[in-house]
Amino acid sequence: DAGVTQSPTHLIKTRGQHVTLRCSPISGHKSVSWYQQVLGQGPQFIFQYYEKEERGRGNFPDRFSARQFPNYSSELNVNALLLGDSALYLCASSLASGTTYEQYFGPGTRLTVT
Amino acid sequence: GNSVTQMEGPVTLSEEAFLTINCTYTATGYPSLFWYVQYPGEGLQLLLKATKADDKGSNKGFEATYRKETTSFHLEKGSVQVSDSAVYFCALSDGGNQFYFGTGTSLTVIP
Numbered sequence: 658d659a660g661v662t663q664s665p666t667h668l669i670k671t672r673g674q675h676v677t678l679r680c681s682p683i684s685g686h687k688s689v690s691w692y693q694q695v696l697g698q699g700p701q702f703i704f705q706y707y708e709k710e711e712r713g714r715g716n717f718p719d720r721f722s723a724r725q726f727p728n729y730s731s732e733l734n735v736n737a738l739l740l741g742d743s744a745l746y747l748c749a750s751s752l753a754s755g756t757t758y759e760q761y762f763g764p765g766t767r768l769t770v771t
Numbered sequence: 772g773n774s775v776t777q778m779e780g781p782v783t784l785s786e787e788a789f790l791t792i793n794c795t796y797t798a799t800g801y802p803s804l805f806w807y808v809q810y811p812g813e814g815l816q817l818l819l820k821a822t823k824a825d826d827k828g829s830n831k832g833f834e835a836t837y838r839k840e841t842t843s844f845h846l847e848k849g850s851v852q853v854s855d856s857a858v859y860f861c862a863l864s865d866g867g868n869q870f871y872f873g874t875g876t877s878l879t880v881i882p
Contacts (some may be wrong), residue, residue: 661814685825690869699775699860699872700815711867756803756864762814 659683659719661750661763669769671737678733680767682750688712689731691761692747700747706731707754735768743770773798775861777873784840784851784880791874793814794835794861802863804828804837804844805870810860818846818859 662681670676682689688707692700701714706725708752720736729750745767749760778793796802806818806828819828824839833848844861861873 661850663872688862699777699873700870701791701861701872715869749815755868756866756870760816760870762807762816764814 659714661748661761663746663763665766666698666764667767667769669709669771671771672738672740675736676738676768678735678748678768679712679748680731680733680748680750680763682731682748684752686752687729687750688726688751688754688758689729690749690751691731691733692749694745694747694765695724696744701735701747704753712754728768737765738770740770745769773802773865773871775863775865775871775873777861779874779876781877781879784878786880786882787850788852788880790846790848790851790855790878791863792859792878794844794846794873796842796844796861796863798842798863798865800865802865804835805862806833806835806844806846807862809860809861809875811857815860823831824876838859851878853880853882856880 690705691703692698704723705713709725723733725731745765747765749762751758751760807815810820819830821828821837824874827836844879858875862870
């Protein structure tokens with residue numbers, strides 16, 4: 658069975674630009690979470706979506722937004738990119754909302770902002 | 772608020788050595804505790820978990836015991852292998868929708 662997939666693998670953007678990252682969950686999983694992992698740090702929670710609704714939001718500015726589609730895939734959007742947005746963005750899927758359910762992580766998208 | 776503090780790395784051990792990676796936490800209520808492992812080029816994988824005080828999580832020879840009195844969840848393995856080389860993250864959940872991760876500890880095992 659396919660695991661969580663993310664695209665693209667790597668991305669280079671310029672300050673002020675916009676970026677869209679994509680995630681496909683494991684088949685049957687209805688919840689997707691997004692995390693930002695800055696080099697040398699642990700993942701920081703950005704969003705969780707379940708059944709197309711936002712169920713949790715971390716301490717990130719409004720430049721960060723996300724959505725979930727009817728097929729449970731998800732997009733993370735970041736506007737007005739800053740150098741500090743350079744990080745590995747991880748997507749995790751789980752059967753349902755809440756941390757009772759094991760989260761399965763994708764390999765991540767490496768975003769570099771120059 | 773919720774937070775996790777991990778022992779700083781990197782840690783380098785010889786094969787068959789004993790491993791301890793320290794993890795302490797701050798949380799409101801009664802969190803669940805987790806260890807995740809990240810192998811080079813791969814996503815995080817759940818290694819083990821414990822959901823209440825005095826529970827012991829174990830997997831692949833790794834163990835960790837949820838100690839409420841010391842707010843700790845230290846990871847141990849009796850005999851490490853080269854294949855255990857990875858970054859290890861301690862994490863907690865307060866039952867909500869997010870995990871709180873430590874900064875990670877890089878482990879290198881040399882033959």
